[in-house]
Amino acid sequence: MEYFFELFLGGLTRGSIYALIALGYTMVYGIVQLINFAHGEIYMIGAFTALIVISVLTMMGWNQIAILLIAAGVAVIYSSAYGYTMEKIAYKPLRQAPRLSALISAIGMSLFLQNYVLLAQTSDFLPFPGLIPDFEFMEPYAHIIGSPELVIIITTTIVMISLTFLIKFTKIGKAMRATAQDRDMAMLVGVDVNRVISMTFIIGSATAAIGGVLIASHIGQINFYIGFIAGIKAFVAAVLGGIGSIPGAVLGSLILGWTESFFTGYISSDYEDVFAFIFLVVILIFRPAGILGRSTAEKV
Amino acid sequence: MLVNELKKSFLISLWFMFLTFPIMVIRVNTVENIIQWRWANLFFVGIGSFVLSALWRYLIRRKEQGIKKTEVDGVARVTLSQRLLRERRFTIPALIVIAIVALAFPFVFSLYQTNIMITALIYVLLGLGLNIVVGVAGLLDLGYAAFYLVGAYSYALLNYHFGFGFWTVLGLGAGMAALFGIILGFPVLRLRGDYLAIVTLGFGEIIRLIMENWNEFSFGPSGIANIPRPGFFGVEMNFEQVTVYVYFLMIALSLFTIFVVNRLQNSRIGRAWIALREDEVACQAMGIDKRKTKLMAFALGATWAGFAGVVFAAKTTFINPASFTLWESINILCVVVLGGMGSIVGVIVGAFILILLPEYLRFLSEYRILAFGTVLVLMMVFRPGGIVETVRRTYQYEEADH
Known part of the structure; x- marks a missing residue:
């Protein structure tokens, strides 16, 4: 039973991190119907920026908690700035173009950003300091869940709640929902669609950066390529839950995290990814629009 | 200002x-x-x-x-490339020049260059195959490398276990790939758009990961080495001759592909694919069997990947799952989109540019992929329809005299 709980919480941690990345995918998709292939790279840049800040501040001998918070803050700012700039360069000129062109542009952007970091920094794996301290009150449960996992789960929950609040109750959230439903109509009623799209990229990038810092300090190393695999997994999670739907992205991520965790724990670690993909294919065959996605009726 | x-x-x-x-x-x-x-x-x-x-x-x-x-x-712009392609005055001399260059290439240039050309021609095959699925039938496939893998492993494994020769497997491998195309096609019949893309992506990854982990069957990540090169009626050939031979084999195979794909596009099934791409509902209303049409697209698209895979295995004599990752699928997709979806000439041009550009960008050495990414973005921003845009078939009515 204890083993079950350990796997359950491991899956929850994993799923939370996928969720932070998947949110960006799903929000962008909901509004511009674009698979933002470079989203994983934003997450990677967030992790790198954090590492740079951490190294500089550690040399100056700052307090650990302060470093963690500042690094996370700077990572969020920079990731958002990259997301914003990326949208302006690679996607905005392609609003009217065929959708596949935007996809290729995203792939080009992803290659560019990967190699930009590779050339400006390094191709090696860099150790990332585990900055989250071990809390004392967690000690009795340390064999089931560590403090970093707890921090990850709590942070994700906070991000989710504030994001839901933002989408549901604020003006920009309303504008986002309107744009997702019908862009032309939203424009007609006075929504500044360009601003909404920029905001979506900024928010999505910010959550990805939080995910980047958390996962990097959890795993303990980063390199320029981490964004690609994490991006694919998060994308799978977003589609699993129903792309375009925010609760769907969270649910899909958690389900993906749990399946991977239980499968690795009880059956075999070799076929972990295979199983995740088979699961995805099976779900989509029975629910073609994802778990929470609404299948829209075709209008003729 | x-x-x-x-x-x-x-x-x-x-x-x-x-x-x-x-x-x-x-x-x-x-x-x-x-x-x-x-x-x-x-x-x-x-x-x-x-x-x-x-x-x-x-x-x-x-x-x-x-x-x-x-x-x-109010008039659709006819681009320069289109105009050049239509005028017989330009196309016939151009074809003659291309034919001469293609024939003379391995004798003029080095072995290394010939090898790159073979790779480019393999991508022509892959691109044209994927073009059927993505460009003509409008089904976004992100797992195309899986069929390429099936072709390559068919040759490697059939040769290893049963000693089958290249020519036997060339057909068998293509058949296997087509079979896998149908296997993939069945479950995804109901899906559309990006859900289809992600399932095909998942399918491609599943096949690659199985190959990577199932050591008894596929020798895992270490791959299969010493795959024999193609033979020519039992004639002994040294390395150089084999390369030239493979080169001409690829030229022949490419011509065959171009011929078949061109005929397909103008056939009944080709028209059905285009109708499917434009509007699924209207297409069904016209009495086109959607299931059959989609499955045909997957199967026929995969066939060419099978051919390409067999040749790839025979050319490199070593394969492992790392050659067939998602990046490979993306690369092939880039060939199609960069060249111009649905346009055969476009896809061929796209394949050559995409393979030769990184080769000739070698002087940029480590900045090569950076430059490549930049080129992809710029191309799409300034020419989203690809290098050679397709023009839709139009019929012109001549005014009747009264």
């Missing part, structure tokens, strides 16, 4: 200096705890983005003016 432009450029360059500051200026090495400050980079970024942003705005403005012009004229 000019002052305004300068101000804009200046602000943008400031923005980029801010943006690239941590990653370009500070280099950390957490292993040895060294921090390097490279202030010079900041200066280069500033100057570079100042110039490039001005250029970028100029080009965007020109593009927008072009779009406006066509809207005003």
Whole structure:
């Protein structure tokens, strides 16, 4: 039973991190119907920026908690700035173009950003300091869940709640929902669609950066390529839950995290990814629009 | 006006200096705890983005003016490439020149160059195959490398276990790939758009991961080595001759592909694919069997990947699952989209550019992929329809005389 709980919480941690990345995918998709292939790279840049800040501040001998918070803050700012700039360069000129062109542009952007970091920094794996301290009150449960996992789960929950609040109750959230439903109509009623799209990229990038810092300090190393695999997994999670739907992205991520965790724990670690993909294919065959996605009726 | 432009450029360059500051200026090495400050980079970024942003705005403005012009004229613009392709005056001499170059290539250029050409021709095959699925039938497939893998492993394994020769497997491998195309096609019949894309992606990854982990069957990540090169009626050939032989084999196979694909596009099934791409509901209303049409697209698209896979295995004599990752699928997709979806000439041009460009960008050495990514973005921003855009078949009515 204890083993079950350990796997359950491991899956929850994993799923939370996928969720932070998947949110960006799903929000962008909901509004511009674009698979933002470079989203994983934003997450990677967030992790790198954090590492740079951490190294500089550690040399100056700052307090650990302060470093963690500042690094996370700077990572969020920079990731958002990259997301914003990326949208302006690679996607905005392609609003009217065929959708596949935007996809290729995203792939080009992803290659560019990967190699930009590779050339400006390094191709090696860099150790990332585990900055989250071990809390004392967690000690009795340390064999089931560590403090970093707890921090990850709590942070994700906070991000989710504030994001839901933002989408549901604020003006920009309303504008986002309107744009997702019908862009032309939203424009007609006075929504500044360009601003909404920029905001979506900024928010999505910010959550990805939080995910980047958390996962990097959890795993303990980063390199320029981490964004690609994490991006694919998060994308799978977003589609699993129903792309375009925010609760769907969270649910899909958690389900993906749990399946991977239980499968690795009880059956075999070799076929972990295979199983995740088979699961995805099976779900989509029975629910073609994802778990929470609404299948829209075709209008003729 | 000019002052305004300068101000804009200046602000943008400031923005980029801010943006690239941590990653370009500070280099950390957490292993040895060294921090390097490279202030010079900041200066280069500033100057570079100042110039490039001005250029970028100029080009965007020109593009927008072009779009406006066509809207005003109301006539679809026929691009230069299209006009060249239509005029027989240009196409026939061009074809003759291409034929001569293709025939003489291995005798004029080095073995290394010939090998690159073979790779490019393999991509022509792959691109044309994927073009059936993505360009003509409009089904976004992100797992195309799986069929390529099936072709390659068919040859490697059938040869290893049963000693089958290249020519036997060429057909068998293509058949196997087509079979896998149908296996993939069945479950995804109901899916559309991006859900289809992600399932095909998953399918491609499943097949690759199985190959990577099932050691007893596929020898796992270490792959299969010593795959025999193709034979020619039992004639002994040295390495150089085999390469030339494979080159001509690929030329023949490409011509065959171009012929078949061209005929397919104009056939009943080809028209059905186009109808499917344009509007699924209307297409069904016209009495087209959607299931059959989609499955045909997957099967026929996969066939060419099977051919390409067999030749690839025979050419490199070593394969492992790492050659068939998602990046491979993306690469092939880039061939199709960059060249111009649905256009056969476009796909061929796209394949050559995509394979030869990184080769000839070698002088940029480590900046090669960076440049490649930039080219992809720029191409799509300034020519989203690809290098050679397809024109839809139009019928012109001649005014009847009264």
